[in-house]
Amino acid sequence: MRAVRWIRRNLVVIAGVLTLAYLIVPNLVVLAFSFNKPKGRYNYTWNHFSTDAWRHPCGVPGMCGSLGLSLRIAVYATIGATVLGxxxxxxxARYRFRGRAATNMLIFLPMAMPEVVMGASLGTLFLNMRIQFGFWTILIAHIMFCLSFVVTAVKARVMSMDPRLEQAAQDLYASPAQTFLRVTLPLAAPGIAAGALLSFALSFDDYIITSFNAGNSVTFPMYVWGSAQRGTPVQVNVIGTAMFLLAVVLVLAGQLVAGRRRARA
Amino acid sequence: MSGTATASVNRPPGSPGSPNGSGAAASASLPPELARAARRRRLVPYLLLLAGVAWLLVFFVAPMVYQASTSVQTGSLEAGFKVTWHFATYWDALHAYWPQFVRSLAYSAIATVLCLAIGYPLAYTIAFRAGRWRNVVMMLVIAPFFTSFLIRTLAWETILADQGPVVSFLNHVHVLDVTSWLGVTSGDRVMATPLAVVCGLTYNFLPFMVLPLYTSLERVDGRLHEAAGDLYATPFTTFRKVTFPLSLPGVVAGTLLTFIPASGDYINAELLGSTNQKMVGSVIQSQFLRVLDYPTAAALSFILMAVILAIVTVYIRRAGTEELV
Amino acid sequence: MTTPRTTPGSTPDPAPGSAPGATPETVPAAASGTAPAPGTDSAAAPTPDAPPDAVLLGGLGKRYGSFTAVHPLDLAVPKGSFFALLGASGCGKTTTLRMIAGLEPPTSGSVRLGGKDVTALPAYKRPVNTVFQNYALFPHLDIFENVAFGLRRRGIKSVKKQVGEMLDLVQLGPLARRKPHQLSGGQQQRVAVARALINQPEVLLLDEPLGALDLKLRRQMQLELKRIQTEVGITFIHVTHDQEEAMTMADTVAVMNAGRVEQMGAPADLYENPASTFVANFLGTSNLIEAEVASVAGGVLHLTTAGGPLTLPAARCAVPAAVGGKVLAGVRPEKITLAHRDDEQRIPAGRNRVTGRIADSSFIGVSTQFVVDSPVGAALEVFVPNVDRDQRLVPGAEVVLHWNPEHTFGLDAAQDIDAGTDEEEAA
Incomplete structure (x- = not known):
C-alpha cells in the first residue's frame, strides 16, 4: 500500500526521469559504440571492445578535414551573427522607432521557417546569381539563420536590464563609450554569450541548410550524412562523444567557478 | 543651512499672459546643441539595425521573393529558366507529392503532441521537484545538443536495429503485434516504419519543447500551489486550473518550436524510415540537388512555407499570445 | 507680476517679495515665526545675482507630445541648502530632477549650476550626482568599485584612500568587496549615497532615496542623510512623495502638482500657511469649510457658514477678500479642541466654534482621532491628545469644536476642495 502511495505521489518525477532517459540513451549508445570494433562496414551491432578509434581519431580519410571546415565556419558564423545580432x-530593445514592429517580424520569420525552405531559397538565389558554392556561401547561410537566435537571446537580456544603471554611469562621468564598455557590455554579456553559444551549436550541427549551399565542400554533418549510406566509421562516434563530454566538462567547470565565487563572497 | 530658496514659480520668461508657456515658444528657447543631439539620437537605432537587417533582407527575404518567381518559371538547366507564370507547377507538385505533404504534417503533429506529453512531466520535475539536482538535469537536457544531430539519429538505428534488445523485447511482449495491427510498424521490424520516424522526430525536437516549458513553469510561484490547495483544490485540479494555464506561453512556444522544424525535417525520415515514410523535405532536397528541377523544388517549399505560416498564425491567434513575435 | 489665481491648480506665489500683489504680509509673518532671522532676510530680499545659486532653473519645462510633464519652471536653490521637491507620483518632480542631472533633455528653458549654464551639457559633463530610486548599483562591480566608478571615469588613478574614507563615512568599510546583491536595502542605500558623494558634486540629487526601505530604517536614514548633508555641506535636492520625509529633512520644500510648483517655503511655513487646497490636504490633513465673507473689520474677516459665524485673520487669507466673496476656511485637526455639548458654557468667548456629532473615533495611542459630522460639512477631523480622556466622547455624542481664530487660514473657494486628499495613498 505504501509503495502504491509513493508511486502515486512521485508519478510526475518517474515520468520525467523516463523522458530524461529517452533523451540521454542515444548519447550513451554513441559513447558505447565509440569503443566498438565493428564486423564489416556497419557500426550497428556490438562486436568487441577496442580503443582503436580513440587512438586514431583521424584514421578515416576526409573526416577530420570536414571537422576542421565545420569548426572554422562555426567560429566565423558565431562571430558574424553575434556582432550583427x-x-x-x-x-x-532600447529604441522606439519607425519600422520596429516590421523588424521584429523580420527577426521572427527565419525561426518560423522550416530549414529546408530557407536552404532551398538561398541556394536558388546563389545558383541564379552564379555565385560559386563553397565556404563563403555556407558562411553566409549560417550567419543568416543564427542571427535571429542571437537577437532573441540578447534582446531578452537587454530588455531585462535596468536602464537606470546606464544613467547612473553617465551621472558618474562615464562618456557614452565608457558607459557602453564599463556597464552595458558587462551587463549584457550573459545574453551575448548565450546567443554566441547557441550560434556555435546551430552552425556546427547544421545539415539541411548547408546541404543546399555547400557545393563540393563537405562539413562534418555532411560527412556523417554521406557516410551513413556507406557505413559510418567508429571515429564519428568518437567525435560525437568528445563534443558531448567537452560540453559537460565546460558546464560543470562553469558551475564550479560560479559556486566557488558564491562561496567566497 | 537655513537659506530659504528664492523662487518665482511657473513663470515662463517673456510670456506673462500664460503661466503654461506655449509649446512653440518653449521649443524655440531650446539650445541648438540639444536639438542636434536629439536628431543624432533618432538616427542611432537605424545605424545599429543596418547590418543585421540588410543581411536578412539580402539572404532571407530576397531568396524568398526569388523562390516565388522561380516557382512560376519554366525551362531546363541547359536552356535556362524564364518566368512564364506557369502556375501549373504548383498543381503538378501538389498532385505528385501530396502524400509526402500530408505525411510531413501528420508526423510532425504527432511528434509535437508526444513531445508535449512526455516533455511536460520532465519540465515540471525540473521546475518543482528537482531541488538541488535542477542544474544537473538541465545540463542533461541541453548536453545532447552538442553531439551532432545526425550522429544521435544514427544511434537510433542501433537502438532500433532488427536483432537489437529493444526490438526483441517489444516482440517478446507482443507490443509489436499491436503496433503492426495499428499499421505503424510492420512485422518484426521497427526500423523503416512510421513508428521509427515519429520516435526519431520526437526525440530530436524534445529539448525544444522542454526548454520553453521549463522557462514558463519556473516563473510559476510555488506558493500558488499551496494557495490552490488551501482553497480546496485537489493536486490534479490545481494542475488543471492553476499550473497548466500559467504555463500556456511555454506550451505555445514549445509546440511551435517543435512543429515547425519537424515539418521541414527529412533526416529522420531518410535515416529511420523507408521510401514509404518520405517527407516533403526529402522531395524538395532531391528535386533541388538531384533532379535539378528548381521550379518544382521552389513550388514545394513555397507551399510548405505558406501552410506553416497559416498554421502558425491561426495557432498564435487561437492561443492568444503574440509574445513570440 | 500677479500670479493668476483663476485657473485651478495655479497658485498664489508664496515666495515673499517676488509677488507684490499676493497678500505680501502673509508670508513674512509666518516665516518669521519659523525660520531664523538670516533666512528671513535673504528671503525677503531676493537678489538673483549676489552669490550664484547652486541650481537656477529658468523656464525649464518638459512636454511629451501634447502632455506637459513639467510646466516652465523658475527656481533657485541656494548653495548648501537641503531642498525637497514634494508631490504625488506623476507630478513632474522626478522629471525636473532628471533634467537637472542631464538625463532628460528639456523642451524649454535652461539649467544653471553654480552660475554656469549646463543646459547643453550631457549628464557625464555636469557636476551633479544622483542617488537613484532603487539605487541602480552596478551589479557586476563590488562595493569598492561602485564607489570608485566616478573617480575612475574622471581619470583619477589612486582612489583607494578616498574610497576607504567615503566607505567609512557611510559605515560600510568592511563590506568593500561584497557585491551589491549581498547587501541589505539600507546598506545599498548608503552605497548609492557614497558613490555619488565621493565626487564632491555641486549638487546631490536624491530620487526617492528612501522609498524602498521599511518605516524604521527610513526614519534612521532620514537622520543619517541629514547628518551627512550637514557634514559635507553640499546642496541636496531631494525628490519624494512622502510629506513627512520632506518636512523632516529639508529646509525648503516645494510642493509640486500636475507639473507645477504649487507652493514653496520652509516646512513649518507650508504647513501653517497652505496657499492652496492641494497643499492644505497633501501636507497633513485639513478641515476646509465653505464660507462667505460677511464683513471686514480691523484686519479680521467675519465669515458666515452653514454652521454659524467664524472669524479669520485677514493676513492669513490667501485671497483678497471682499464682503460677499466666497472663501474656504481651513483649520488643522490638532488645533481643534473638542468639548461635550454639556460643557458648551465653559468655552471661552472669542473662539471659533462649530457644533456637530461624533461619527467615529479611533484610538491611536498618543491621541484619539475623531470624525465629526456637522452642518458645515461632513467628516471634520479632530485629533485630541490623550491627556485626560473624556469618557463621554463616543460616537453619537453631541459635541462642540472650538479653536483659536488665529489658527484659521483662508483659501480660494474656486479650487477643488478635495485636491490632494487621495494622492498620498496613490503614490
Whole structure:
C-alpha cells in the first residue's frame, strides 16, 4: 500500500526521469559504440571492445578535414551573427522607432521557417546569381539563420536590464563609450554569450541548410550524412562523444567557478 | 543651512499672459546643441539595425521573393529558366507529392503532441521537484545538443536495429503485434516504419519543447500551489486550473518550436524510415540537388512555407499570445 | 507680476517679495515665526545675482507630445541648502530632477549650476550626482568599485584612500568587496549615497532615496542623510512623495502638482500657511469649510457658514477678500479642541466654534482621532491628545469644536476642495 502511495505521489518525477532517459540513451549508445570494433562496414551491432578509434581519431580519410571546415565556419558564423545580432538586439530593445514592429517580424520569420525552405531559397538565389558554392556561401547561410537566435537571446537580456544603471554611469562621468564598455557590455554579456553559444551549436550541427549551399565542400554533418549510406566509421562516434563530454566538462567547470565565487563572497 | 530658496514659480520668461508657456515658444528657447543631439539620437537605432537587417533582407527575404518567381518559371538547366507564370507547377507538385505533404504534417503533429506529453512531466520535475539536482538535469537536457544531430539519429538505428534488445523485447511482449495491427510498424521490424520516424522526430525536437516549458513553469510561484490547495483544490485540479494555464506561453512556444522544424525535417525520415515514410523535405532536397528541377523544388517549399505560416498564425491567434513575435 | 489665481491648480506665489500683489504680509509673518532671522532676510530680499545659486532653473519645462510633464519652471536653490521637491507620483518632480542631472533633455528653458549654464551639457559633463530610486548599483562591480566608478571615469588613478574614507563615512568599510546583491536595502542605500558623494558634486540629487526601505530604517536614514548633508555641506535636492520625509529633512520644500510648483517655503511655513487646497490636504490633513465673507473689520474677516459665524485673520487669507466673496476656511485637526455639548458654557468667548456629532473615533495611542459630522460639512477631523480622556466622547455624542481664530487660514473657494486628499495613498 505504501509503495502504491509513493508511486502515486512521485508519478510526475518517474515520468520525467523516463523522458530524461529517452533523451540521454542515444548519447550513451554513441559513447558505447565509440569503443566498438565493428564486423564489416556497419557500426550497428556490438562486436568487441577496442580503443582503436580513440587512438586514431583521424584514421578515416576526409573526416577530420570536414571537422576542421565545420569548426572554422562555426567560429566565423558565431562571430558574424553575434556582432550583427547584438547590434540589432540593442536597437530593438532600447529604441522606439519607425519600422520596429516590421523588424521584429523580420527577426521572427527565419525561426518560423522550416530549414529546408530557407536552404532551398538561398541556394536558388546563389545558383541564379552564379555565385560559386563553397565556404563563403555556407558562411553566409549560417550567419543568416543564427542571427535571429542571437537577437532573441540578447534582446531578452537587454530588455531585462535596468536602464537606470546606464544613467547612473553617465551621472558618474562615464562618456557614452565608457558607459557602453564599463556597464552595458558587462551587463549584457550573459545574453551575448548565450546567443554566441547557441550560434556555435546551430552552425556546427547544421545539415539541411548547408546541404543546399555547400557545393563540393563537405562539413562534418555532411560527412556523417554521406557516410551513413556507406557505413559510418567508429571515429564519428568518437567525435560525437568528445563534443558531448567537452560540453559537460565546460558546464560543470562553469558551475564550479560560479559556486566557488558564491562561496567566497 | 537655513537659506530659504528664492523662487518665482511657473513663470515662463517673456510670456506673462500664460503661466503654461506655449509649446512653440518653449521649443524655440531650446539650445541648438540639444536639438542636434536629439536628431543624432533618432538616427542611432537605424545605424545599429543596418547590418543585421540588410543581411536578412539580402539572404532571407530576397531568396524568398526569388523562390516565388522561380516557382512560376519554366525551362531546363541547359536552356535556362524564364518566368512564364506557369502556375501549373504548383498543381503538378501538389498532385505528385501530396502524400509526402500530408505525411510531413501528420508526423510532425504527432511528434509535437508526444513531445508535449512526455516533455511536460520532465519540465515540471525540473521546475518543482528537482531541488538541488535542477542544474544537473538541465545540463542533461541541453548536453545532447552538442553531439551532432545526425550522429544521435544514427544511434537510433542501433537502438532500433532488427536483432537489437529493444526490438526483441517489444516482440517478446507482443507490443509489436499491436503496433503492426495499428499499421505503424510492420512485422518484426521497427526500423523503416512510421513508428521509427515519429520516435526519431520526437526525440530530436524534445529539448525544444522542454526548454520553453521549463522557462514558463519556473516563473510559476510555488506558493500558488499551496494557495490552490488551501482553497480546496485537489493536486490534479490545481494542475488543471492553476499550473497548466500559467504555463500556456511555454506550451505555445514549445509546440511551435517543435512543429515547425519537424515539418521541414527529412533526416529522420531518410535515416529511420523507408521510401514509404518520405517527407516533403526529402522531395524538395532531391528535386533541388538531384533532379535539378528548381521550379518544382521552389513550388514545394513555397507551399510548405505558406501552410506553416497559416498554421502558425491561426495557432498564435487561437492561443492568444503574440509574445513570440 | 500677479500670479493668476483663476485657473485651478495655479497658485498664489508664496515666495515673499517676488509677488507684490499676493497678500505680501502673509508670508513674512509666518516665516518669521519659523525660520531664523538670516533666512528671513535673504528671503525677503531676493537678489538673483549676489552669490550664484547652486541650481537656477529658468523656464525649464518638459512636454511629451501634447502632455506637459513639467510646466516652465523658475527656481533657485541656494548653495548648501537641503531642498525637497514634494508631490504625488506623476507630478513632474522626478522629471525636473532628471533634467537637472542631464538625463532628460528639456523642451524649454535652461539649467544653471553654480552660475554656469549646463543646459547643453550631457549628464557625464555636469557636476551633479544622483542617488537613484532603487539605487541602480552596478551589479557586476563590488562595493569598492561602485564607489570608485566616478573617480575612475574622471581619470583619477589612486582612489583607494578616498574610497576607504567615503566607505567609512557611510559605515560600510568592511563590506568593500561584497557585491551589491549581498547587501541589505539600507546598506545599498548608503552605497548609492557614497558613490555619488565621493565626487564632491555641486549638487546631490536624491530620487526617492528612501522609498524602498521599511518605516524604521527610513526614519534612521532620514537622520543619517541629514547628518551627512550637514557634514559635507553640499546642496541636496531631494525628490519624494512622502510629506513627512520632506518636512523632516529639508529646509525648503516645494510642493509640486500636475507639473507645477504649487507652493514653496520652509516646512513649518507650508504647513501653517497652505496657499492652496492641494497643499492644505497633501501636507497633513485639513478641515476646509465653505464660507462667505460677511464683513471686514480691523484686519479680521467675519465669515458666515452653514454652521454659524467664524472669524479669520485677514493676513492669513490667501485671497483678497471682499464682503460677499466666497472663501474656504481651513483649520488643522490638532488645533481643534473638542468639548461635550454639556460643557458648551465653559468655552471661552472669542473662539471659533462649530457644533456637530461624533461619527467615529479611533484610538491611536498618543491621541484619539475623531470624525465629526456637522452642518458645515461632513467628516471634520479632530485629533485630541490623550491627556485626560473624556469618557463621554463616543460616537453619537453631541459635541462642540472650538479653536483659536488665529489658527484659521483662508483659501480660494474656486479650487477643488478635495485636491490632494487621495494622492498620498496613490503614490
Amino acid at each position: 547584438t547590434m540589432t538586439a540593442f536597437a530593438l
